[in-house]
Amino acid sequence: MTRATPVTDAPLADRDGVIWLDGDLVPWRQAHLHVLSHGLHYGGSVFEGERAYDGRVFKLHEHSARLVASAQEMGYALPWTAEELDAATREVVAAAGLTDGYVRPVAWRGSDTLRLVAPDSRVHVAVAAWPWPRIFADGPRGIRLHTSRWRRPAPDTAPVRAKTAAQYALGSLAGQEAERAGRDDALLLDHRGRLAEATGANLFLVLDGALHTPPPECVLDGITRRTVVALAQDLGLTVVERHLAPAELDRATEVFLTGTAYEVQPVTAVDDREYPLGEVGTALAEAYARAVRGGGTDGGGRPAGAVPAAVSDEAG
Ligand code: PMP
Numbered sequence: 001m002t003r004a005t006p007v008t009d010a011p012l013a014d015r016d017g018v019i020w021l022d023g024d025l026v027p028w029r030q031a032h033l034h035v036l037s038h039g040l041h042y043g044g045s046v047f048e049g050e051r052a053y054d055g056r057v058f059k060l061h062e063h064s065a066r067l068v069a070s071a072q073e074m075g076y077a078l079p080w081t082a083e084e085l086d087a088a089t090r091e092v093v094a095a096a097g098l099t100d101g102y103v104r105p106v107a108w109r110g111s112d113t114l115r116l117v118a119p120d121s122r123v124h125v126a127v128a129a130w131p132w133p134r135i136f137a138d139g140p141r142g143i144r145l146h147t148s149r150w151r152r153p154a155p156d157t158a159p160v161r162a163k164t165a166a167q168y169a170l171g172s173l174a175g176q177e178a179e180r181a182g183r184d185d186a187l188l189l190d191h192r193g194r195l196a197e198a199t200g201a202n203l204f205l206v207l208d209g210a211l212h213t214p215p216p217e218c219v220l221d222g223i224t225r226r227t228v229v230a231l232a233q234d235l236g237l238t239v240v241e242r243h244l245a246p247a248e249l250d251r252a253t254e255v256f257l258t259g260t261a262y263e264v265q266p267v268t269a270v271d272d273r274e275y276p277l278g279e280v281g282t283a284l285a286e287a288y289a290r291a292v293r294g295g296g297t298d299g300g301g302r303p304a305g306a307v308p309a310a311v312s313d314e315a316g
Contacts, residue, residue, distance in 0.1 A: 015028050017096055020126060020128075021126045031128070044074045046164045046165070047105060049103075050260060052093050052100060055098060057090075058291075059227065060089060066163060089127050092127050093129050098130075101132050141266075141277070144184050144269040148177055172199075178199075185200075202219060210239070211237055212242060212248070237280065
């Protein structure tokens with residue numbers, strides 16, 4: 001697997017530039033938080049991962065809105081609206097002179113108290129942006145997954161709808177396990193043993209020419225997932241949102257992942273099953289690559305949730 005060489009190998013804390021922190025652009029190296037920050041101890045921080053293409057963040061407002069909603073799920077309100085976060089992000093992207101890059105907004109309860117219940121704790125927000133090439137330098141070429149022993153929790157076990165640090169300990173464990181197994185990423189099942197998602201991307205199977213993807217119940221409601229569903233429908237493909245059993249991987253003709261970082265990424269193996277770089281995934285990867293740079297449709301022409309009703313809700 002050829003990973004792109006990072007533009008800079010400097011540690012993240014030791015770079016030039018500015019970070020937007022609580023309303024101001026501060027020198028990059030001075031964007032600190034205190035060691036007694038609530039968010040550091042109890043995992044309640046929320047964040048986004050965004051991509052700028054040609055200096056413009058793709059689906060910026062959807063990401064800002066998800067950050068606001070994630071904080072609400074975690075029991076706190078951000079001191080900024082989604083529109084203000086949009087403006088802050090544009091400011092930091094412009095200050096960085098970014099054309100293609102990564103943007104990381106993050107919010108956390110500060111160091112006012114370490115009581116678990118901290119309704120009056122101040123909430124901090126930062127937005128950082130830096131150059132970031134495509135994950136795979138030579139375009140999508142397929143990744144190999146390892147089915148994890150870790151499972152995505154039930155909605156009454158963890159705040160599964162929030163993009164919160166609390167979820168990512170699991171992804172980190174699953175990812176480490178997959179890399180130890182010589183694979184690129186992990187495939188997590190959900191708490192009931194159904195197919196869920198990778199550590200940072202949503203899952204699609206091609207079955208009888210149609211796309212099938214798990215509903216966003218125990219998986220993150222990915223913004224790329226929504227975009228790709230709309231692009232697929234524009235291409236005349238049928239998209240079915242339903243619970244999927246692991247055995248359905250046996251008859252899938254293509255498997256791919258979607259996410260801000262991965263974009264549309266074909267999967268060439270899940271454990272001992274092999275898949276080709278198929279035409280459906282390739283067509284969607286091309287449509288997505290056009291959409292992020294403002295070409296063709298951006299898949300945003302219809303409301304989120306316009307996925308046809310499940311044809312079957314249970315996969316065993
Ligand atoms: N699932 C998880 C667990 C993720 O971390 C991500 C990346 N944010 C996704 C799915 C894909 O989401 P998006 O398309 O919004 O990047």
